[in-house]
Amino acid sequence: MKKAIAYALVSLLTVTSLAACGSNNGSDNNGASNNAGGSAATNNAASGNDSAAANDGATASDGADADISGKVVFLTNRTDMVDKEYKDYEKRFEEKYPKVDLQFEAITDYDKNEKIRIASGSFPDVVLLSTLIPNSDFPKYFAPLDDIKFDGDIYFKDFKSFDGKSYGISSGNSTVGIVYNKQAFEKAGITAVPKTYDEFLAACQKLKDAGIVPLASNFKDKWPLGAWYNDVTAIISGKADTSNNRKDSDTPFTLDNTYGKSFSILKELYTKGFLEKDVNSTNWEQSKKDVAQGKFGMYLLGNWVINQVVDAGAKSEDVGFFPFPADNSGQAKAPLNPDWFYGVNKDGNVAASKAFIKWMIEESGYDDFAGFIPTLKSKEPKLAQLNEFNGYNPTFVEALPTDDTALSIQNKAQIDMDGLVQEFVLAKDPQKVFDKVNGQWAKARKEIVK
Structure with a gap:
């Protein structure tokens, strides 16, 4: 299984990005892919960057030996894991880092609500990077993550990079x-x-x-x-x-x-x-x-x-x-x-946040729970259905990082891609639907592309 996935990743053509990631909530998705849905109540606890001392340059690279302390809040889209798996994660992480108070805040309509939080200047320590934010804006809000030393190579390492620095770590990967x-x-x-x-x-x-x-x-x-x-x-x-x-x-x-x-x-x-x-x-x-x-x-x-x-x-x-x-x-x-990418608030508890991301990738078991292809290249996926899928010998098309210009036009045009699909499917004349959004796109492009 590991060989099948590894071969697919090495011999890939290039692909569409999750617009979400769109997997993108699925973001423009995808993300998907990336929203588990769920109807659990949203926890509106404040971020709580209690430990300024923890933001003194220490990194997660030293593991449990680092002086990792203070409160860390993770803003997640997995409302279905509140009071369930996240309780286990909290217990296990705090056993490894007893000076840390780990908390989870779950929200729906993630892309939209996170962008509002970031624009307000107040957002938690660890977030899933909004697909609505261009890579060039990452340094304004997030800390570089290149100093996290994982136990091996990871997929999509440079996907959320700018100016030679990585600002996002994929939480898992999927087809x-x-x-x-x-x-x-x-x-x-x-x-x-x-x-x-x-x-x-x-x-x-x-x-x-x-x-x-x-x-x-x-x-x-x-x-x-x-x-x-x-x-x-x-x-x-x-x-x-x-x-x-x-x-x-x-x-x-x-x-x-x-x-x-x-x-x-x-x-x-x-x-x-x-x-x-x-x-x-x-x-x-x-x-x-x-x-x-x-x-x-x-x-x-x-x-x-x-x-x-x-x-x-x-x-x-x-x-x-x-x-x-x-x-x-x-x-x-x-x-x-890639699914959603973990990012760290540069004004938050950076050291403990990096330790949390490293732990999520290497020790939490979240990739198995979520049915992902693991971020660590050396880790074998446990999802049996991936064996069946690979048995059909598909040619994999690997996602590309989002182009900032295209994203800026998209944001300026305010085109709801999910809504566009709905309109197209229900329309008596789909061409009129495309004419409308093309008009929005052309107007926005004129303002962005000089």
């Missing part, structure tokens, strides 16, 4: 494909996973005919739609530059480019009745239960959702994972993305 319920496939008479788009549509029809919702889109929740502008575009083109290339055009959204092709796939699935019956009333938490129970057949998401489906009641052996066939070539492709 995006079809997570599916094997029992639902069996009930629908699907004997082999689809390897072409036509086969995928045929599988969807069989699921629908069997009374199973083929694909959980989580349309209303918006952030899961990030896969359609971050990841499917990479699968279609085999490149990661779709988002960055927008800076060179006044009309980056067209029906015949990768955005149009990707969004049109989702529109076709919607038109054929392969998504939820009422896409405007979907629910993220409920969808995990529905996939686990076989009421829904598939997700188009990252491997990080697999453990959540299992936690929702599915047997691990009943959950599978295969590359999404976005065309009829029969050649499997898949993005390879």
